[in-house]
Amino acid sequence: MNINVTEFKARRQKLIASMSEGIAIIPTAPEAIRNRDSHYPYRFDSYFYYLTGFKEPESVVLLVAGDNPKSILFCRDKDIEREIWDGFRFGADAARETFGFDEAYSINELDTIVLKLLANQPKLYCSLGENTSWDARVMGWMNTLRAQARSGVSAPDNISDVRKLMDEMRLFKSPFEIDLMRQSANIAASAHNRAMQYVGSxxxxxxxxxxxxxxxxxxEFYRKGAQAPAYTSIVASGANACTLHYNANNAKLNNGDLLLIDAGCELEGYASDITRTFxxxxxxxxxxxDVYELVLAAQAAAISQVKxxxxxxxPHEAALDVLVQGFIDMKLCKGSKDAVLESGDYRQFYMHRTGHWLGLDVHDAGEYKESKSKDKLDNWRMLEPNMTLTVEPGCYIRPADNVPEAFxxxxxxxxxxxxxxxNGCEVLTKNAVKTVADIEAIMANR
Structure with missing residues (x-):
């Protein structure tokens, strides 16, 4: 990885400035056992990585705000014997220099140093509720400090969720992030095009x-440099495509069926998320x-509202307007558009939202509503430059008495x-073909 030290240092400085006082402690994700002594492929915690660019497990970042702000990394020791078995480790000294931290220490010193730094702090920012062993460790620090009250030592009297501050930061992508997301999108687009060519060969x-x-x-993901799929791929043929989160991926492809593929990759932590049906x-x-072009028109209407x-x-409202009218025209729904929207009858064929935030997580961090709005029924936040999202309308027609068999x-x-x-929007995944003409053309190239 070509580490952009300036980018990660700027993020830490911005978070420290938003804290104004106190300290923040953010651990990376623990390793997970798959079975017996085998591990799942390791994937760092997105919040930790966002601040550090550091990918090793058993790591914690600590940020100190106030008059003497600083960033501290705790990581595994340099250990040549373990590196023979498990691979390279930076160690504290090299990690401090490479990733631009003010200080770095062995993870084995975490408890001792945290207790010193946490004492008499007015506020602690952390992420409780995700990992019970981490929660217990944080509470252990707090209780140790509270037990020293008669010695004049106090524990923070205010604990806040650091993710709330970071969610707003992560919602707006920097040029560095946008470049990675374009690369991830292009890799995933080439994989979707490859699948169409492969099926049509x-x-x-x-x-x-x-x-x-x-x-x-x-x-295609690995050939082009992606580190992993961004999520479990959905490869759903025929009736399987009507199951939104189908991922068994073990059925036969039948002549005359459609194949829905929802798959994206992860590049340096950043996800792409594409669905194509052919x-x-x-x-x-x-x-x-007819149904495909209805969904495509709904997506075009939605994308026109991303600005x-x-x-x-x-975007969801625009897509829904097109879909409902199409359902009525195809006689899948009965009544006026307003009546179908009010009754919700369209949900038989379209039951999900039209998108989500995208970034380090496939369903990325960020609020969808304005918490400060007085109108809690319609307080959607406004879209702003450098936000990234998916636009994904669909139509799923299961056999039913009220549905013509042809559908x-x-x-x-x-x-x-x-x-x-x-000025509007950029479709990062535009290289993945999606018109009827382009799909049939690429599949005819045998």
């Missing part, structure tokens, strides 16, 4: 398996094409990653 068989397509995604045999049926001074829910088991979602700009 000469060696495609009607009984091909969903997991074979998933393997093509993993191939015909297994390379050609949409008339009914599939400064649109509120968060405006049964059509599941379609189209999702792109979008950056709010000063």
């Amino acid at each position: 000469n060696f495609t068989r009607p009984n091909m398996m969903e997991y074979e397509i998933e393997a093509e995604f993993l191939h 015909p297994v045999n390379g050609k949409f049926t008339p009914v599939q094409k 400064p001074q649109s509120h968060w829910n405006a 049964w088991n059509i599941g379609i979602r189209i999702e792109d990653d979008v950056l709010v700009t000063h």
Whole structure:
């Protein structure tokens, strides 16, 4: 990794300034056992990484605000013997220099140093409630200090969730972050295009398996430098596409079915999140094409509302307006548009929201509503430049008595990653083909 020390130092300084006083303590994620003595692939905590750029487990960052502000990293010791088995470790001295910390110490010194720094502080910022062992450790520090009250030592009388301050910071992406997200989006887009070409190639068989397509995604992710999938990929053919979080990925692809793929990658911590839907045999049926183009039109309407001074829910409302009218035109819903919206009948076919924040987490940090608004029923926050979000309308038509059989088991979602700009928006994932003509063309290239 090409470490941008200036970027991470600026984030720490900004958080310290927003604290004004007290200290913040943020641990990284613990390693997790998969089974017996095997671990899951390690993934750092997003809040910790956002402040440090440091990827090793068993690490904690401590920030001191006030008259003598400073940042301190606690990490594993340099240990050549363990490096033979587990790989490179920075150690405190190299980590301090490489990542731009004021101080760095062995993780084994955490308790001793924290107690010294936490004593008589007015405020503690931490993230309680995610890890019970960490919660217990923090409470242990607090109780140790409280027990010294007769010696004139006090514990912080105010504990605040540091994530609330950081969520607002993480919501606005820097040029450094936007560049990484563009790269992640391009890798994921190339994987989606590869999947369409793979399914449409000469060696495609009607009984091909969903997991074979998933393997093509993993191939492209790693080939282009991504470190991991950003989430468990959804490769859903036929009726499986009508299950929103389907991830078994073990069914056969049938001629005439649609294939919905929701998959993205992670590059230096930053996620991409794309969904495309296309015909297994390379050609949409008339009914599939009608439904697909309805969802595509809904997405276009939603993306047109991603701009400064649109509120968060405006893209969803725009997509829903198009979808509901389409459901009525296709006779999937009955009545006027207002009546269908008021009754919620459309939820039989479209039951989720149209997007979410995107960044270090697939469902990234940040509030969707303005907490200071007087109107709690309609207090969506306004979109601003450098926010990043997904736009992902869909249509899922399960067999039902009130649904014509020609529509049964059509599941379609189209999702792109979008950056709010000063003049409108930029679709980061625009390189993933999505029009009917482009999909059929790329699949015809055999």
